[in-house]
Amino acid sequence: MKFQAAIFDMDGLLLDTERVCMTIFKQSCAELNIPFLEKVYLSIIGRDAAGIEQVIRDGYGPELDYPTLNAEWRKRYYAVVKHRAIPVKEGVIKLLQWLKSHEIPTAVATSTHKEIAQIKLRLAGLDQYFDNLTTGCEVTQGKPHPDIYLLAAKRLGKRPEHCLAFEDSNNGVRSAVAARMTTYQIPDLVEPTKEVKALGHQIRPSLAAALEELAAP
Structure with missing residues (x-):
């Protein structure tokens, strides 16, 4: 070898997983009346939590309530991946x-x-x-x-x-x-x-x- x-x-x-995660992010944005910015989202793929936060904050601007979006996204995401095989x-x-x-x-x-x-x-x-x-x-x-x-x-x-x-x-x-x-x-x-x-x-x-x-x- x-x-x-x-x-x-x-x-x-x-x-x-990525399609599941993106769908859930879209749902979270819709729940909070936040636009889904596909280009920004695709830029986070492969990054750790700190990198994801930085890219989303930079992409959405200072008016974004990131903690609320992140909490909604994680709640929905964990409800799926903790209980269902991807x-x-x-x-x-x-x-x-x-x-x-x-x-x-x-x-x-x-x-x-x-x-x-x-x-x-x-x-x-x-x-x-x-x-x-x-x-x-x-x-x-x-x-x-x-x-x-x-x-x-x-x-x-x-x-x-x-x-x-x-x-x-x-x-x-x-x-x-x-x-x-x-x-x-x-x-x-x-x-x-x-x-x-x-x-x-x-x-x-x-x-x-x-x-x-x-x-x-």
Whole structure:
């Protein structure tokens, strides 16, 4: 094997969460008579809580009552994800089974709060596949900074340059590439920008396509 570990983002990559989350954000905006600004919303994908707040405040302006919007959004979101399995994305199980069969250690590096990430993975039946879970609340700087991927690699006992990273968002890709990992991007709601494409990582339509490439003799 050319790599010694594989580290995965969670929302939008392993789980089809981003559409659920965006729908709930729209509902929260409607409840509070706040316009839904799609461009602003798409810019938060892949960021931690602090980054999300900053982008939304910048995008909506100083008149936004962010604490009220955030509370409504979180209430509705947790009511769903704490009690219902989010659908698993195409190719996830086969890739994880293939890595397990080759004794490649795996980890999740997600901006989501640890308790919620654990619930999501358990309800989806994915927790059994991972040796480690690293979350945004455990690092000083979230994605697009490399800290979360560096910590995940350290916990697996592997050098970052010997790790594969799988991401869907542009912010996540920037994080993984900055950590010097071989990075695969599987775009979800947001297509890679010109600047992100210039990073030179692998862009594939699904994890199934990535597996086909990795398993090739």
